[in-house]
Amino acid sequence: MSKLLLIDDEEDVRYSFERIFNSPDIELATASSGEEGLKAIPKFKPDLVLMDVRMTGMTGLETLRRIRQSNPKLLVILMTAYGTTQTAIEAMKLGAYDYLLKPFDVPKLKAIIANALKAARDMKQIVSYQPLLESEDYELGIVGRSEAMQQVFKLIGQVAASDATALVTGESGTGKELVARAIYHHSNRSEQPFLAVNCAAIPEQLLESELFGHEKGSFTGATVQRIGKFEQCNHGTIFLDEIGDMTPATQTKILRVLQNGTFERVGGNQPIQVDVRVIAATNKPLEAAVAAKQFREDLFYRLNVVRIQIPPLRDRREDIPLLVNYFVKRFAREHQRAPKSVAASVIKTLEKYHWPGNVRELENAIHRAHVMAKSDAILLGDLPPEISGQGGGAPPPATAAGEAAATDAAAIARQLFQWAKRDPKLKIIPAVERELVVQALKETNDNQIQAAKLLGITRATLRKRIEKFGIQRELNVK
Ligand SMILES: Nc1ncnc2c1ncn2[C@@H]1O[C@H](COP(=O)(O)OP(=O)(O)OP(=O)(O)O)[C@@H](O)[C@H]1O
Numbered sequence: 001m002s003k004l005l006l007i008d009d010e011e012d013v014r015y016s017f018e019r020i021f022n023s024p025d026i027e028l029a030t031a032s033s034g035e036e037g038l039k040a041i042p043k044f045k046p047d048l049v050l051m052d053v054r055m056t057g058m059t060g061l062e063t064l065r066r067i068r069q070s071n072p073k074l075l076v077i078l079m080t081a082y083g084t085t086q087t088a089i090e091a092m093k094l095g096a097y098d099y100l101l102k103p104f105d106v107p108k109l110k111a112i113i114a115n116a117l118k119a120a121r122d123m124k125q126i127v128s129y130q131p132l133l134e135s136e137d138y139e140l141g142i143v144g145r146s147e148a149m150q151q152v153f154k155l156i157g158q159v160a161a162s163d164a165t166a167l168v169t170g171e172s173g174t175g176k177e178l179v180a181r182a183i184y185h186h187s188n189r190s191e192q193p194f195l196a197v198n199c200a201a202i203p204e205q206l207l208e209s210e211l212f213g214h215e216k217g218s219f220t221g222a223t224v225q226r227i228g229k230f231e232q233c234n235h236g237t238i239f240l241d242e243i244g245d246m247t248p249a250t251q252t253k254i255l256r257v258l259q260n261g262t263f264e265r266v267g268g269n270q271p272i273q274v275d276v277r278v279i280a281a282t283n284k285p286l287e288a289a290v291a292a293k294q295f296r297e298d299l300f301y302r303l304n305v306v307r308i309q310i311p312p313l314r315d316r317r318e319d320i321p322l323l324v325n326y327f328v329k330r331f332a333r334e335h336q337r338a339p340k341s342v343a344a345s346v347i348k349t350l351e352k353y354h355w356p357g358n359v360r361e362l363e364n365a366i367h368r369a370h371v372m373a374k375s376d377a378i379l380l381g382d383l384p385p386e387i388s389g390q391g392g393g394a395p396p397p398a399t400a401a402g403e404a405a406a407t408d409a410a411a412i413a414r415q416l417f418q419w420a421k422r423d424p425k426l427k428i429i430p431a432v433e434r435e436l437v438v439q440a441l442k443e444t445n446d447n448q449i450q451a452a453k454l455l456g457i458t459r460a461t462l463r464k465r466i467e468k469f470g471i472q473r474e475l476n477v478k
Pocket residue numbers: 141142143144170171172173174175176177178179283323359360363
């Protein structure tokens with residue numbers, strides 16, 4: 001029989017877990033706060049803890065940190081409805097076993113728990129555990145809620161806690177450099193230098209000297225001694241971008257640094273010892289280069305200790321609205337303007353596009369649209385024609401209504417702000433919300449299902465609003 005402890009401040013969640021895990025081979029205990037959970041652990045001795053991240057009182061991350069101090073081998077799975085990069089990375093860094101986004105479907109949840117319980121049994125023999133790291137507050141700006149990106153965040157957290165070499169792969173514009181920097185910022189070398197070298201941008205003959213330096217007179221043009229990036233970066237992290245483009249000689253030297261931390265400057269014979277962490281990236285299939293004997297197999301295996309594969313944007317389209325929102329806010333901040341709203345038709349179009357240039361292309365498209373948009377809203381016509389599919393002509397009629405609605409909504413909002421300025425007692429959002437609910441119910445003759453649809457919310461939410469605002473109509477339960 002396995003013991004499961006659930007720590008969550010929401011009664012609904014505790015209740016559903018009690019129902020889901022009402023089985024003869026699992027004993028479930030629940031706690032309603034981090035503090036209560038910490039007290040329960042020594043008594044209940046769970047094999048696995050499931051815990052919410054956002055709780056009143058002690059947060060999930062703080063509770064996790066304390067659990068790791070007192071019970072370093074206890075497996076903890078964190079759950080949250082708000083997937084931020086930061087928490088996912090922190091959680092994995094602090095040694096969480098897994099990190100789940102709510103809502104989860106029950107069969108998957110069961111599978112993850114069964115898997116964790118098996119790991120808990122296997123772990124009973126292992127004594128030591130990963131060291132702890134203090135959490136830090138660094139805004140990474142890697143956006144993504146898709147499962148694939150959550151996986152990337154977890155890997156960043158895991159690899160950051162170690163000194164292992166990491167290989168980041170993915171098509172151009174998927175965020176490889178962003179990920180490399182995130183690993184660095186979360187590592188215990190974050191106070192030391194970070195140097196990026198684009199191996200493809202430097203001519204072949206010069207790359208070796210760029211990386212390892214050279215002695216005076218070692219080749220024509222080497223008039224002074226030069227210190228290379230590896231030496232400059234001692235105790236730090238070096239990011240080798242486009243690693244696929246290196247001559248065999250440079251590959252051999254890199255391999256040696258990775259193996260024993262030594263190299264010689266070009267034209268020198270004095271071995272130099274450094275302590276540098278390497279993060280490499282490439283958008284070329286290195287396996288193919290290895291097969292074609294263009295890339296050393298032993299170097300490939302050395303680099304590939306931890307592989308972080310970033311999927312192309314077209315394979316994680318659910319991240320597109322989030323990215324759009326993030327970029328709009330960022331550009332607005334940069335240009336010191338109010339963020340523009342984005343018409344629903346624009347989001348739909350962006351979701352359909354195949355994004356050969358991945359996130360970079362999306363970022364550029366939003367940047368351009370933000371500059372081009374004439375109203376407060378980004379409309380289809382503000383997108384580059386290759387994305388909107390429009391040759392610059394009028395928008396197709398099907399989307400015109402949606403765009404008009406967005407533009408009208410902006411005008412209405414402006415009007416409301418005018419009123420609010422005159423009447424300081426007017427609380428815009430509750431007032432508008434109440435009125436929308438009343439009108440929707442009128443419009444649909446109190447049919448809650450239709451009213452909810454009209455408002456674009458769920459029926460449960462509609463009910464909550466009706467209660468909250470004390471709207472009494474002849475509520476017709478249809
Ligand atoms: N998940 C993300 N969230 C927010 N911004 C992102 C994300 N992924 C990429 N970007 C942005 O997209 C641009 C491209 O990212 P980056 O330079 O890291 O890509 P890359 O994979 O190194 O591309 P290349 O192979 O062309 O060098 C950057 O401006 C980066 O900030």
